[in-house]
Amino acid sequence: MPLVPTGELIARVRSADGAVAAFNVITLEHAEAIAAGAERVGRPAILQISENAVKFHGGDLSAVAAAAAAVARASSAPLGLHLDHVVSPDLLRTAHTEGFSSVMFDASKLNYGDNVKATAEAVRWGHERGIWVEAELGRVGGKDGEPPLDAHTPGVRTDPAEAAAYVADTGVDALAVAVGSTHAMTRRTATLDHTLITALRDAVPVPLVLHGSSGVPDDELRAAIAAGMTKINIGTALNTAFTGAVRDHLAAHPDVVDPRKYLVPAREAMAGTVAHFLTVVSP
Template sequence: MPLASTGDIVSSAAHGVGAFNVVLLEQLEAVLAGAEQANSPVIVQISENAVAYRGALGPLAAAAREAIAEAAVPAALHLDHATRTDLVEEAVRCGFTSVMYDGSHLPWKENVARTRETARWCHDHGVWVEAELGAIGGKDGAHAPGVRTDPGEAARFVADTGVDALAVAVGSSHQMTRRTAELDLGLIRDLRAAVPVPLVLHGSSGVDDTTLTHAVHAGMRKINMSTHLNTVFTAAARSRITSQPTAVDPRGYLRPARDAMKHEVARMLRLLGEGPV
């Protein structure tokens, strides 16, 4: 299928939309195969960190576009956690249907100004824009433990910047390998009532199934996930390498890793798409 609009996928969703980060070709294949297995739209995400690892955006972006063109379900391509405007512009030139500009590490006024400028430029090029609020310091920014988004500030931020979606801090944190995060569901409902654009949950890897479902029904729409799927992928690869210590062909351990991630992507998409509980 042609690249889908991120905005169309999110706005047409009755419940949650899965947005899954990829670094390797096998992970890209797993996300799309899992979406096909679940018969669900999906958002493929490439982060600024993934670009740094690979040394360039173009090759992985090209692979994503080609893979999405062969997919049997709608899939969008999203740039995640971009702090550099030049990377945002490159992603738009590469055909991404949405970007997340992350100014959460900046003071309020500077975050608003830079996000507004980025949103205007992206909208001029037909690209959907996500942003977030945050505090200075630490990689987690808005998603550091204990940080919470104020509904009034969130509404003002959206009005002042013109973004299409907002990542909010409600109790999750990036890079959690245990699913023990406690979300403030009441705050999610307050944010949903105050903010006129879709809410995005970052750090979803640290949230268990039941809480994720409740978060979606409280008002979250785009659910970002990376570490949890990396954990599933790596566990399958490690198991195969451990059981066959003399094997040298990477296909021997990447194939089961890809399959394990595919099945988990399908499971998560079904979970996020469930009706009210």
């Protein structure tokens, strides 16, 4: 199936008051597992590659992007390709040549004014090339000697009025907001601020994105979607499943040296995780 533009996938689920899950791709097995999980439950999904994943692959986006795109095109499920958490302007400018229909430009660690300026430029550049652009906004520290805070630091929240101004000033197509989730959580214990999610939904005209969803319990995710979240980002949960399966296989078969022996159960564990999250976010 041809790649489906991220903006189209988002529009489909948003019109039905639903959400779509976006899963981080690090290895070929991640991409294959995402496609397999989506096919298993008959749901759309987004394959997303972060700037950190690109660094892991030696700083070259082309190979991992080509692999993910090939897997997506060979799948019977509707799948999109998204470039995530891009800080580097140079990496941003490769998105359209590598098959990405969307990009998340992350200027969230800058002060508000610089964030707006950098993001507006990224949006202008992206829209000239037909690329859907997501950005991130949360409270940024730095006053009275306080170090800058990541938008997902516990206790940090996105302000609805500021979000409305930010969307108007940057022209972004979607907004990642800080409502209680945190990146890299390996336990699903996060509690979200659903009242804030609703206020943000009412304040801005664009879809809301939840980063750090691996640490959010199923019922919290369902409530977040009902309150207004449209794109649900999941990364660490796949790595937890992958690594757990590898550990279990090697513990049971300590003499194994062929990586295919443990990558098969690792890929299957990730596919199961993908299928589960997809049934949660789009029942």
